[in-house]
Amino acid sequence: MKLKRVLKWSASVILLALAVWFFIAYWMSTNECDRKTAAHNPMKAILHCEYGGPEVLKVEEVEKPVPNDNQLLVKVRAASVNPLDLTIRGPLLLRPLFGLRKPKDTRLGVDYAGTVEAVGKNVTQFKPGDEVFGGRDGALAEYVCVLADRAVVLKPANMTFEQAAAVPVAAITALQGLRDKGKIQAGQKVLVNGASGGVGTFAVQIAKSFGTEVTGVCSTRNVDLVRSIGADHVIDYTKEDFTKTDQRYDLIFDLVGNHSFSERRRILNPSGICVMAGIGGAGWHDGMAMRLAGELNAYVASRFVSQKFVAYIATLTKADLTILADLMQSGKVIPVIDRTYKLSEVSAALGYLEEGHARGKVVITVEQNNKT
């Protein structure tokens, strides 16, 4: 009886301590917007001081970054938005990481392309005037500082800044999913579900560059687009269910996850692989929680069958950006750009992306301010 009382009392004390800790941590959760002072050498950047939808994004003046000895200062000419940028909504599960009450990191964007304005003294691979593209946090701004040995490479001369800015996150997701997780091989039959979006339009072209026979799944309005980027076959999901045909595939690159484990297994060859890369277009839509649960179930269930169901998070690397630059240089991959917005219109750009029906990439052009 005494032990029971001690245990009950201890549990209450722990719960109370946790509640107090949470309350203090919640109210102490601040960000740079609360401490903002006038910038000495200002540049424009997109900030989100609060959690919320695209309407919370603001163009603000912040301090222009100064490169250290190992960095480049890049004048951003174009950037692009990704589903990842919608974490501005502050999903509850991620808040312990991102900031409980307010986002710790108020800057937005990853993909950029631009011109090198200055280099640190240890940088030998780049020089001022070089046109580059790559990925780094806070890319939705007039300038970014990037470490020369990270994910930044020279832009192919035949690509515009807008095209190059469309590449990093989406194309690397497609490349790593098909090559590293899907073990893609020439001659294979590959199906891309979600072929018309930011990642899908790269996946179709990259799969073709590996010498495979590609089937793209999209809706009626995107059939011509998906065919035009090289798909050998196109399935209109509004008219036909791709899991109910007689076709068998060696690799399914699935960006939607709207079919069950057994439905997809039925159309995979015995040693086939299903790469579960996403759960549909950007934003949170009806049925996504079920899709997420379905993907978890498929991951576990596939341990007991010959086909593999794998998931992953893409990583930006210089090596893979170099491969993509070569594919663009040779004309094997041409970024598909749906809409272009100005930096001051990022809220509208992200709002459009969030609808989940982008056709290729949504790109931001950064107006040139001649003051440096």
Ligand SMILES: NC(=O)c1ccc[n+]([C@@H]2O[C@H](COP(=O)([O-])OP(=O)(O)OC[C@H]3O[C@@H](n4cnc5c(N)ncnc54)[C@H](OP(=O)(O)O)[C@@H]3O)[C@@H](O)[C@H]2O)c1
């Ligand atoms: N694993 C990773 O590291 C990683 C990295 C980046 C992205 N992702 C994920 O990959 C997914 C796609 O990203 P994204 O950038 O390509 O998004 P996106 O550009 O917003 O994708 C939009 C496309 O999805 C298509 N779509 C929506 N529902 C569909 C369905 N039922 N069947 C076929 N297509 C459908 C839309 O076509 P319609 O308009 O015709 O419906 C539209 O063209 C997202 O879930 C994203 O979170 C994962």
